[in-house]
Amino acid sequence: MNTLATPPLAPLLVQLFADADVTKAELEQRFSPEDRDALIGQGDYRELYTRMKDVHLAVSKDTGKLLYLLARSTGARSIIEFGTSFGISTLHLAAALRDNGCGHLISTEFEPSKVARARENLMAANLSHLVEIREGDALETLAHDLPETIDLVLLDGAKPLYSRVLTLLETNLRAGALIIADNADWSPDYLAKVRSPTGGYFSVPFASDVELSMKLSISGQ
Numbered sequence: 001m002n003t004l005a006t007p008p009l010a011p012l013l014v015q016l017f018a019d020a021d022v023t024k025a026e027l028e029q030r031f032s033p034e035d036r037d038a039l040i041g042q043g044d045y046r047e048l049y050t051r052m053k054d055v056h057l058a059v060s061k062d063t064g065k066l067l068y069l070l071a072r073s074t075g076a077r078s079i080i081e082f083g084t085s086f087g088i089s090t091l092h093l094a095a096a097l098r099d100n101g102c103g104h105l106i107s108t109e110f111e112p113s114k115v116a117r118a119r120e121n122l123m124a125a126n127l128s129h130l131v132e133i134r135e136g137d138a139l140e141t142l143a144h145d146l147p148e149t150i151d152l153v154l155l156d157g158a159k160p161l162y163s164r165v166l167t168l169l170e171t172n173l174r175a176g177a178l179i180i181a182d183n184a185d186w187s188p189d190y191l192a193k194v195r196s197p198t199g200g201y202f203s204v205p206f207a208s209d210v211e212l213s214m215k216l217s218i219s220g221q
């Protein structure tokens with residue numbers, strides 16, 4: 001048995017994904033072309049996400065399982081997440097840390113009401129001791145006090161910032177570290193960076209709109 005498949009986390013995730021389906025359906029009805037532009041970088045993403053503070057915008061169920069699987073199979077102990085929202089992806093990653101024996105996850109979110117909800121969910125799942133949520137803009141919260149070594153990164157915040165956030169973390173990524181970027185098709189400069197043959201990553205598009213990348217060693221292996 002694993003933490004993901006047992007109470008209290010299993011029933012909590014069923015409830016959270018059901019809630020996420022409801023808020024997603026509501027969002028689709030009021031999502032304008034301007035909102036899409038903001039998401040891909042031609043508008044005010046901060047204003048957009050503030051307007052969407054009641055929407056989960058969560059990873060899919062399969063992507064959640066993929067996060068757990070990748071963190072388990074690599075024995076990750078040190079994880080960074082950009083974009084906490086209500087904590088659905090955070091719960092999957094924290095479950096993997098727990099099942100790996102221990103570890104630390106730093107997640108960041110600029111919407112205070114979402115930070116509060118994510119903390120409640122982590123408490124309910126008995127996983128809060130593994131997670132530090134830094135409230136504020138990732139460009140500031142992830143610019144200091146990072147773990148010496150990072151094993152795994154989830155990028156799931158504002159798409160135009162993926163490349164800049166990865167740059168903040170870059171020197172602390174161990175060779176072989178995994179970077180999972182959700183909805184990466186909305187971040188062309190990020191894709192150019194991780195797919196460049198000389199960029200220091202090995203990268204592949206994976207599942208539905210996920211880019212899975214691995215940090216190479218200095219020698220390029």
Ligand SMILES: C[S@@+](CC[C@H](N)C(=O)[O-])C[C@H]1O[C@@H](n2cnc3c(N)ncnc32)[C@H](O)[C@@H]1O
Pocket residue numbers: 049050056057058059082083084085086087088089090108109110111114136137138139156157158161
């Ligand atoms: C797609 S949602 C994250 C969903 C979450 N990973 C999950 O699966 O439940 C993106 C979140 O990132 C937050 N966000 C966007 N840009 C941010 C930034 N620059 N700094 C901190 N949080 C940000 C938004 O408020 C939003 O809650």
